Amino acid sequence: MATLNTALSIATGALDADQAALNVIANNTANANTPGYTNQLPEWQANDPVTIDGTSYGQGVTMTGPSSQRDLVLEQRIQQQMQLQQGSDARQAALESVQNIFSSATSASSSTSSLDIGTSISGFFSALSQLQSNPADNSLRQSVLNAATTLVTSFQSASSQLTQEQGSLDQQSATIVTQVNSLTRAIAQLNGQISQTSGSKDAGQLEDQRQYDIQQLSQLVGIHQITTEDNSLTITTSSGALLVSKDQAFSLSTSVSGGVTHISDYQGNDVTTSLAGGGGQLGGILTVRDQDIPQMQSALDTLAFDLGTAVNTANEAGSDANGAAGGPIFNLPGTAAGSASSISVAITNPAQIAAAATGNGSSDDTNLESMLQLQNQGIIGGTTPSSYYSSFTSALGSLVSQVSTENTAQQASLTQLQTQRDSLSAVNLNDEAAALENLQQAYQAASKVFTILDTVMASAINLGVETTVA
Amino acid sequence: MRFDPFYLNSAVASLDQTSASEQQLTNEISSGTRVNSLGDDPVAVGENVLLSSQLNLDDSFSQTESSTVGALQVTDSTLGSVVSQLTQALTLATEGNNGTLNANDLQSISTQIAGIRDEVLSLANTTYMNRYIFSGSQGGTAPYTLNSAVTPNTATYNGDAVTSYITTPGGQKIQSNVPGNQIFSDPTNDVLQMLNNLVADFSTGTASASAISDTTALNSALNYVGQQRVVIDNSITQLQAAQSYTQTQGTQITSAQTNLMQADVAQVSTQLSTAETQQAALTQVVNILEKNNGDLFSLL
Numbered sequence: 001m002a003t004l005n006t007a008l009s010i011a012t013g014a015l016d017a018d019q020a021a022l023n024v025i026a027n028n029t030a031n032a033n034t035p036g037y038t039n040q041l042p043e044w045q046a047n048d049p050v051t052i053d054g055t056s057y058g059q060g061v062t063m064t065g066p067s068s069q070r071d072l073v074l075e076q077r078i079q080q081q082m083q084l085q086q087g088s089d090a091r092q093a094a095l096e097s098v099q100n101i102f103s104s105a106t107s108a109s110s111s112t113s114s115l116d117i118g119t120s121i122s123g124f125f126s127a128l129s130q131l132q133s134n135p136a137d138n139s140l141r142q143s144v145l146n147a148a149t150t151l152v153t154s155f156q157s158a159s160s161q162l163t164q165e166q167g168s169l170d171q172q173s174a175t176i177v178t179q180v181n182s183l184t185r186a187i188a189q190l191n192g193q194i195s196q197t198s199g200s201k202d203a204g205q206l207e208d209q210r211q212y213d214i215q216q217l218s219q220l221v222g223i224h225q226i227t228t229e230d231n232s233l234t235i236t237t238s239s240g241a242l243l244v245s246k247d248q249a250f251s252l253s254t255s256v257s258g259g260v261t262h263i264s265d266y267q268g269n270d271v272t273t274s275l276a277g278g279g280g281q282l283g284g285i286l287t288v289r290d291q292d293i294p295q296m297q298s299a300l301d302t303l304a305f306d307l308g309t310a311v312n313t314a315n316e317a318g319s320d321a322n323g324a325a326g327g328p329i330f331n332l333p334g335t336a337a338g339s340a341s342s343i344s345v346a347i348t349n350p351a352q353i354a355a356a357a358t359g360n361g362s363s364d365d366t367n368l369e370s371m372l373q374l375q376n377q378g379i380i381g382g383t384t385p386s387s388y389y390s391s392f393t394s395a396l397g398s399l400v401s402q403v404s405t406e407n408t409a410q411q412a413s414l415t416q417l418q419t420q421r422d423s424l425s426a427v428n429l430n431d432e433a434a435a436l437e438n439l440q441q442a443y444q445a446a447s448k449v450f451t452i453l454d455t456v457m458a459s460a461i462n463l464g465v466e467t468t469v470a
Numbered sequence: 471m472r473f474d475p476f477y478l479n480s481a482v483a484s485l486d487q488t489s490a491s492e493q494q495l496t497n498e499i500s501s502g503t504r505v506n507s508l509g510d511d512p513v514a515v516g517e518n519v520l521l522s523s524q525l526n527l528d529d530s531f532s533q534t535e536s537s538t539v540g541a542l543q544v545t546d547s548t549l550g551s552v553v554s555q556l557t558q559a560l561t562l563a564t565e566g567n568n569g570t571l572n573a574n575d576l577q578s579i580s581t582q583i584a585g586i587r588d589e590v591l592s593l594a595n596t597t598y599m600n601r602y603i604f605s606g607s608q609g610g611t612a613p614y615t616l617n618s619a620v621t622p623n624t625a626t627y628n629g630d631a632v633t634s635y636i637t638t639p640g641g642q643k644i645q646s647n648v649p650g651n652q653i654f655s656d657p658t659n660d661v662l663q664m665l666n667n668l669v670a671d672f673s674t675g676t677a678s679a680s681a682i683s684d685t686t687a688l689n690s691a692l693n694y695v696g697q698q699r700v701v702i703d704n705s706i707t708q709l710q711a712a713q714s715y716t717q718t719q720g721t722q723i724t725s726a727q728t729n730l731m732q733a734d735v736a737q738v739s740t741q742l743s744t745a746e747t748q749q750a751a752l753t754q755v756v757n758i759l760e761k762n763n764g765d766l767f768s769l770l
Contacts, residue, residue: 032475099508105519106505106731122523126530132636132646133537136601136609356607360632363601363609363647369637375527376641390519397512404509415480422474429475433766 002057004460006050008453010060014446017044017063018439024066025435032427036212039427040066040204042435068204069425075211076225078417079218083238083279085410086219090284092403094169095292099400101161105393117300118389120154121307123147125375128368131355136321136362141350148329152343155304159340162293162300169289170261174254176220176282177263183217184235184249191232192247200231222278239274241265260289292399297340299392303380305339308332310379311371318354318367326354326367481756488749495742498733505731514730521723521730527639528720535713537599538636538646542706544598545648549699552593552653552661556692559586559665563685566672573675580672587665591616591625594654594662604650605629613650614662622670625662627651638712639719645705648698659687659694 021042031037043066047059104116127147131140190210194203203210210233217223222238228246235244242250242265250266263272263282276286308330315326331346332339347353356364380388474480498504505511505518565571566579594604595612605613606629613629629650635643654661664687671681 364607
């Protein structure tokens with residue numbers, strides 16, 4: 001048979017449960033703007049009924065604890081999308097500063113920047129063309145020499161600016177590795193706490209922190225995550241280098257070799273190349289450092305080498321102003337590699353420009369003519385020097401625009417995913433206000449029940465006499 | 471129904487986006503340029519590089535053309551003087567051959583023709599901007615020297631037979647000189663030799679047997695010089711035509727570049743106005759959301 005004591009204990013239990021639930025709501029409201037915080041719902045459970053003489057009596061309610069409104073699949077989708085988006089974002093930022101090196105290609109006037117490669121190439125051929133009007137004239141020859149100097153300076157300047165970009169990306173990559181290592185340590189620590197405290201259940205705010213850290217990590221580097229049996233996470237880079245296992249973090253390390261930062265996993269394997277394709281800021285930066293810029297350098301090297309070689313060959317075929325056989329105009333390395341940075345003008349005396357065909361006098365422009373024709377010949381891999389440079393700038397522009405389009409699409413998709421996540425997991429203050437209202441009323445009701453039971457109990461103790469026990 | 475409680479942030483993000491687009495459009499209008507970085511329009515940038523390079527070459531051809539035309543005009547007027555000198559020599563020789571002159575007169579004709587020969591020789595050694603224009607590729611060497619130790623005197627050509635050409639940006643090759651040995655000492659129409667012969671023919675006071683044939687030969691040499699002058703005139707005409715073509719092309723390229731790279735102000739203004747409308751609407755939305763930010767908490 002149910003007793004008054006039982007009813008009192010039900011009312012007390014309800015008050016306790018309501019208080020605990022209010023605590024959850026207060027915590028939600030307080031963390032409404034905390035990054036990574038996941039909204040928690042109080043979980044209610046009716047206590048097991050007691051059956052006496054075949055009749056079941058309810059035993060009140062317990063608040064079994066807050067549960068986080070979390071969708072781990074969604075969280076993981078966000079993290080993966082973030083790796084993509086951050087990768088293209090970092091690549092775009094780096095490429096945008098690279099494209100500025102060649103921005104004079106966008107100016108409509110041909111004389112704005114003297115160090116534009118395209119302008120310098122046509123400037124060199126222009127000087128040759130002007131020399132045609134009087135091949136023996138020393139001042140015209142001098143201006144060919146000046147144009148040649150401008151040409152090599154443009155190559156050197158573009159090449160050294162590319163190298164500087166590469167250097168600054170290199171530094172960034174080393175900084176990111178440090179951040180990755182501190183995040184993996186934090187995740188490993190959380191792994192330890194979570195597997196100790198929560199077993200296989202959702203770990204609430206610890207899980208919030210862990211997810212938040214993984215999200216931070218996803219901004220930096222492409223990762224894979226595998227949930228293990230004790231609710232801890234094993235994290236590897238997207239190419240499989242171990243970063244976190246249980247409560248242990250495995251640091252990436254950096255070393256400089258050949259002037260370039262290489263990144264190794266904890267076993268000492270060089271993972272630089274695989275990180276470049278893995279996404280995250282590190283992926284984007286390494287892609288630009290190791291693929292995009294070297295490609296541009298090599299295109300410039302080819303241009304400088306092939307153009308220089310063709311001009312040298314042409315000059316060597318003629319005789320100079322003093323009737324001597326012409327020599328090379330440009331100093332070039334043996335192969336194309338490094339040509340853009342090391343090309344220089346080989347002659348100092350303007351008379352050494354071999355305008356005349358061999359054996360002809362200094363007023364002859366036959367050889368000059370064949371040198372001038374180089375501008376219309378496919379001397380750079382089948383295309384003319386100007387169209388080669390034109391394709392180069394076009395290709396660079398297309399790359400920037402393509403990466404930027406990619407980034408916009410990935411950003412849009414990421415925003416959608418985040419909206420989805422926020423509509424599930426973020427703290428909705430209206431909900432909290434409503435819950436607060438409900439709990440307040442439930443608490444008031446429970447306390448009323450308690451008061452009435454108290455009165456009833458007093459009546460029972462005093463056997464109907466109201467005054468003795470209040 | 472669930473929704474993203476941070477929807478105000480999305481509205482603000484959209485506001486940022488329209489602001490950024492307004493900034494870009496304002497930049498286009500104020501700079502007048504549609505393409506400010508390679509990524510804005512890669513195809514236009516590539517095209518622009520080619521157009522700029524073409525324009526550069528056209529510009530430098532203009533300079534080459536004007537200084538070459540200068541040299542050719544000097545050549546042409548020099549040949550004009552040569553022709554009139556030779557005409558005069560021809561008159562003198564014809565006069566000497568008519569059999570009515572005495573020895574003194576004939577010797578005077580010889581002296582006058584020698585004077586003409588010296589004049590033609592010095593015309594053949596004309597320079598333009600420190601360059602002998604009739605010595606082929608040997609611009610630093612005077613093309614003709616006279617050997618007066620032998621009779622008849624001989625003129626030696628010190629230049630070579632190299633002909634130079636100027637190439638137009640369109641690839642057309644235009645002759646830019648005529649070597650002296652094609653004008654003054656051609657094997658079949660040797661102007662200087664004929665003059666030297668005539669000087670010798672009349673120098674003794676008696677017209678020599680070859681005087682008449684030398685006079686005839688001088689006449690045909692005169693015609694020959696006239697033909698060579700036509701070559702020069704043709705080159706001048708061709709160069710001027712190429713120049714005018716190049717200038718037209720330059721204008722077209724400049725206008726093509728303008729179309730390619732410059733902002734279409736009407737279009738950009740329209741876009742800017744659209745962006746402004748959107749911006750105003752979004753601001754209004756954010757404003758309303760902020761005023762109504764009274765969620766249920768404000769009613770508790």
